[in-house]
Amino acid sequence: MQLASKAYDLNDHAAIQELYHSSGWTDGLPIVPPTPEAVEACLEWTMMPPDQLIGIEPVRGLAITAEKLAINAVMAGCLPMHFPVVVTAWTAMMQDEFLMHGATASTGGCAVLVVLNGPIRLELGASGTFNALGNSDRATAVIGRAVRLCLINLMDVRPGVIDRSTLGHPGKFSYCLAEDEEDSSWLSLSEQRGLEKAASAVTVMAAGAPRQIMNEWTTKPEEILETFAAEMRANLRHYSIHPGNYALIIPKQLREHLQAAGWTKTDVARFIHERARIHRREWADVGKGAVVRDRGDSVYAAMESPDQLLVIAAGGPAGGFGAIIPPWLGNKSHAVTMAIGACVDCEPPKK
Amino acid sequence: MIIRVLDPTTEKAAPLGQPAPRLDTLKGKTVGFISNGKEGTKGFFKHLEKMLKDDYGVANVVMRTKSNYSAPADPHIAAEIKNWDAVVSGLGD
Numbered sequence: 515m516q517l518a519s520k521a522y523d524l525n526d527h528a529a530i531q532e533l534y535h536s537s538g539w540t541d542g543l544p545i546v547p548p549t550p551e552a553v554e555a556c557l558e559w560t561m562m563p564p565d566q567l568i569g570i571e572p573v574r575g576l577a578i579t580a581e582k583l584a585i586n587a588v589m590a591g592c593l594p595m596h597f598p599v600v601v602t603a604w605t606a607m608m609q610d611e612f613l614m615h616g617a618t619a620s621t622g623g624c625a626v627l628v629v630l631n632g633p634i635r636l637e638l639g640a641s642g643t644f645n646a647l648g649n650s651d652r653a654t655a656v657i658g659r660a661v662r663l664c665l666i667n668l669m670d671v672r673p674g675v676i677d678r679s680t681l682g683h684p685g686k687f688s689y690c691l692a693e694d695e696e697d698s699s700w701l702s703l704s705e706q707r708g709l710e711k712a713a714s715a716v717t718v719m720a721a722g723a724p725r726q727i728m729n730e731w732t733t734k735p736e737e738i739l740e741t742f743a744a745e746m747r748a749n750l751r752h753y754s755i756h757p758g759n760y761a762l763i764i765p766k767q768l769r770e771h772l773q774a775a776g777w778t779k780t781d782v783a784r785f786i787h788e789r790a791r792i793h794r795r796e797w798a799d800v801g802k803g804a805v806v807r808d809r810g811d812s813v814y815a816a817m818e819s820p821d822q823l824l825v826i827a828a829g830g831p832a833g834g835f836g837a838i839i840p841p842w843l844g845n846k847s848h849a850v851t852m853a854i855g856a857c858v859d860c861e862p863p864k865k
Numbered sequence: 866m867i868i869r870v871l872d873p874t875t876e877k878a879a880p881l882g883q884p885a886p887r888l889d890t891l892k893g894k895t896v897g898f899i900s901n902g903k904e905g906t907k908g909f910f911k912h913l914e915k916m917l918k919d920d921y922g923v924a925n926v927v928m929r930t931k932s933n934y935s936a937p938a939d940p941h942i943a944a945e946i947k948n949w950d951a952v953v954s955g956l957g958d
Contacts (some may be wrong), residue, residue, distance in 0.1 A: 517871065519871040519872045519873075519876065520870070520876060521869050521870070521871055521872075521874040522869070522870050522871075523867045523868070523869050524867070524868050524869075524870065525866075525867065525868075526866075526868070527868070530868060530870055534873075539873050539874065547868060547870045548871045548873060549868065549869060549870055549871070550869060550871060573937055574879035575879060576875055576877075577877075578880050582873065582874075582875060585871050585872075585873045586873050589873060611930055613936060615936075615937075616933075616935030616936055619934070619935075620935055621958050662871070667873040667874045668873075668874070668875055668877075671884070792949060805876070832923060841882075841933065846933060846935050846936070
């Protein structure tokens with residue numbers, strides 16, 4: 515296998531770490547040395563030649579090749595079996611509707627949330643239970659980190675360069691979770707978004723930090739979901755009224771009350787769509803009176819339609835907690851779901 | 866023991882975005898502004914227009930605002946650039 519990347523021959527691991535840190539090639543944490551052998555193993559796993567074009571970054575026309583993705587994936591700690599997820603996440607991010615340049619350059623400081631569905635979660639040991647939005651397992655940790663290192667090194671999304679985030683958030687180190695499909699009677703996120711259950715899939719979303727809620731004092735679906743909707747209303751008031759993809763993370767304790775009452779994800783989304791909306795005049799209550807102007811009676815929904823809500827079953831088995839994950843800036847970026855191993859530019863099958 | 870490791874960057878400059886030739890003078894020229902449309906752009910570009918005309922003799926200033934402040938300029942705005950001698954693409958957070 516003929517790799518094209520410039521090679522450096524170094525004497526020890528300390529020298530490797532210093533080269534990568536001093537060159538601005540890391541996220542500040544130590545990296546796994548991307549040796550030719552480790553990179554080739556990733557490419558062989560996916561049966562990709564090094565120069566396979568994963569896509570052209572739409573704004574600056576940067577060519578993204580499998581070899582460069584693999585180098586960054588190895589640096590993040592990925593094993594070859596993790597690499598197909600990184601490739602698919604990046605393929606999804608390069609779809610026009612994701613608006614990758616805007617989402618990664620913006621002062622808004624979002625991260626790329628990666629959600630895993632389907633059999634590959636089990637193959638990788640990606641856990642959707644305890645600490646689902648934190649350091650839950652190796653697979654989600656390294657996949658999320660790989661997505662960020664690729665942004666840093668392939669698109670110059672470095673703080674102060676292309677990344678102009680005012681604050682950012684901790685998800686910019688790694689922001690990946692697996693849905694807990696085994697302990698849920700609901701359709702998975704990727705099934706809700708039109709893929710077959712047997713397909714392994716990745717969903718990417720330009721996402722703010724999680725906002726956690728708690729309500730362990732009711733079993734009524736309407737009351738449980740009202741707490742989620744209230745947190746979304748808070749986001750509409752305090753952050754942005756732009757409608758778009760929100761994610762709802764519903765752990766087992768609250769999920770079981772909803773499922774016992776017969777509520778599907780679609781039912782959840784319809785309820786949230788009705789309840790997660792504010793009047794523009796409410797901005798005056800939070801110090802933004804200057805932009806209410808003469809439109810105080812206008813109503814702003816968090817989503818244009820219920821199907822913009824990404825309902826995800828994940829979280830540890832105990833605790834009346836949940837989270838909403840707000841969009842970077844409403845519909846400027848749309849979540850993209852893509853099957854792993856799917857060809858995105860093949861002709862559809864002829865009937 | 867020597868360990869061989871690989872460069873993680875693209876190693877190539879972006880194919881787009883080469884700077885245009887510099888102008889010898891701004892006097893009598895037409896300058897286009899492409900604003901991202903955010904709140905801070907209004908005062909900034911208004912002041913810049915005054916500076917360019919009063920201090921540098923710019924003849925005309927054309928102001929255009931992107932429809933999406935997070936995306937590249939709309940094609941119809943980009944198409945206008947050929948009519949200008951210089952362009953200022955500005956942010957106004």
